Amino acid sequence: MMARVEQLVRDLRIGVSFATILPLGPSTPVEDGEMTRASWSLPVAGLVVGLVGAAVYGIAHALGVTPGPAAMLALASTMVVTGALHEDGLADTADGLGGGRTRERKLEIMRDSRIGTYGACALLSSMILRWSALAAIAAPRSVMIALLLAHAAARAGLPTFSAFVPPARKDGLSASAGQPALQSAAIPLGLGALVLALGFGPGKAILAVVLLVAIGLLMARLCVKQIGGQTGDILGAFEQLAETAILLMAAAIFQSSMQP
Incomplete structure (x- = not known):
C-alpha cells in the first residue's frame, strides 16, 4: 500500500515538474517510461497552473485593478509558471x-x-483570445473556475492524443516520453471530463468534450498529413487550442448566465 502511495506521489511530482517550472520534481532522475506512466497527473498539474492564475487575478481584483489588466496579469502568471512551454510549442508548430x-x-x-x-x-x-475571454468573464469566482477548467481539460487530452498519433521523429521530447497505453490515457481523460462536469454541469461538459475531440481530430489529421505524426511542439499547440476553446466557452456560458 505504501509503495503504491509513493508511486502516486512520484507521478504527481513528475507531472507537475513537467508542466511547470515549480521545484517539485522527484529527488531521483526520471527514468524511461516514467513520464508515460505519470501522464495521468497532467490534469492535476493543470489545476495547479489554473490556481496560480486565479490567485493572481483575485489579488489584482482585490487591489482594485480592472478586469482587463487583471486578466493580463493572470495570463502572464500562467505563462511564467509553465515557462511558456505550450506557447513555445504553438509558435513552433505554426x-x-x-x-x-x-x-x-x-x-x-x-x-x-x-x-x-x-x-x-x-x-x-492565442494570447488575445485568452485575455479577452478572462476579461469578459470578469467576476473573480468565475475566472477561477474558467482557469481551472481550461488548464486541466486542455492537458487531460494530451495523453490520448499521444496514444493515437505516433511520433513524427525518433528523437525529441515526444518520442523520448513514449506513447501511453490507451488504458493509461483514459485516466486523465476521465479526470478532465469530471472537472468539466463539476464546473460547467453535465450537459455543457459533454459539449466541451465534443469540442476538444474535434480540435484533437483536426490537429491529428493536420500533423499526420504534413509531418507524419506528432511532436512535443504539436502537443503544445494542441494544449493551447484546447485551453483557448474552453476559456471562450466559459466566457459565453458565464456571460449568458448573467443576462436577465
Whole structure:
C-alpha cells in the first residue's frame, strides 16, 4: 500500500515538474517510461497552473485593478509558471507547418528556436483570445473556475492524443516520453471530463468534450498529413487550442448566465 502511495506521489511530482517550472520534481532522475506512466497527473498539474492564475487575478481584483489588466496579469502568471512551454510549442508548430514545404523542412523549422511570422501571429492570437475571454468573464469566482477548467481539460487530452498519433521523429521530447497505453490515457481523460462536469454541469461538459475531440481530430489529421505524426511542439499547440476553446466557452456560458 505504501509503495503504491509513493508511486502516486512520484507521478504527481513528475507531472507537475513537467508542466511547470515549480521545484517539485522527484529527488531521483526520471527514468524511461516514467513520464508515460505519470501522464495521468497532467490534469492535476493543470489545476495547479489554473490556481496560480486565479490567485493572481483575485489579488489584482482585490487591489482594485480592472478586469482587463487583471486578466493580463493572470495570463502572464500562467505563462511564467509553465515557462511558456505550450506557447513555445504553438509558435513552433505554426512556423513549421505554415512555413515549410517538405516534411523535413517543416520538422527543421519546428526545431529552430527563432520565431517567425506564422508563429508570432499564432501566439498573438492565442494570447488575445485568452485575455479577452478572462476579461469578459470578469467576476473573480468565475475566472477561477474558467482557469481551472481550461488548464486541466486542455492537458487531460494530451495523453490520448499521444496514444493515437505516433511520433513524427525518433528523437525529441515526444518520442523520448513514449506513447501511453490507451488504458493509461483514459485516466486523465476521465479526470478532465469530471472537472468539466463539476464546473460547467453535465450537459455543457459533454459539449466541451465534443469540442476538444474535434480540435484533437483536426490537429491529428493536420500533423499526420504534413509531418507524419506528432511532436512535443504539436502537443503544445494542441494544449493551447484546447485551453483557448474552453476559456471562450466559459466566457459565453458565464456571460449568458448573467443576462436577465
